[in-house]
Amino acid sequence: MNRRVLPIVLIVLLLVVTGVVYYRYFFVFGEGVKAGTMNYFVKKGNLFKTYEGRLIQTGIRSQTQGNIQSNEFMFSVTDEKVADKLNHSAGAMLDLHYKEYKHTLPWRGVSVFVVDSVMLATPVTPTAP
Numbered sequence: 001m002n003r004r005v006l007p008i009v010l011i012v013l014l015l016v017v018t019g020v021v022y023y024r025y026f027f028v029f030g031e032g033v034k035a036g037t038m039n040y041f042v043k044k045g046n047l048f049k050t051y052e053g054r055l056i057q058t059g060i061r062s063q064t065q066g067n068i069q070s071n072e073f074m075f076s077v078t079d080e081k082v083a084d085k086l087n088h089s090a091g092a093m094l095d096l097h098y099k100e101y102k103h104t105l106p107w108r109g110v111s112v113f114v115v116d117s118v119m120l121a122t123p124v125t126p127t128a129p
Contacts, residue, residue, distance in 0.1 A: 023102065030100040033119060034073045038094055041086050050109040051077035053086060055096060076109020085118045095120035
């Protein structure tokens, strides 16, 4: 009887560990679109070189005085084609589609927000003072 129970317990334990790892690192918790102007976009890292960026969102204001709300969206990019498009869109008004994960992975970047596509890139024309 003991020889039958041990493999079943090990299989159940393996399934539970696999489920927890999947939920923490690979399950897409949320996805959406953020709009704004890209502040910076770099490729960096010690072992895994990843693309990291910051989008400055416009139009975000606090509803009550004294509350400061961040208008920066920190993100990572894993797709080379998306990174190339972002590198060529500096200063443009961007609509970025992203996926949000529970935790980061070293090869996916330092942010839980991973941009997977550039939906719209509109060049910004400067206004005269």
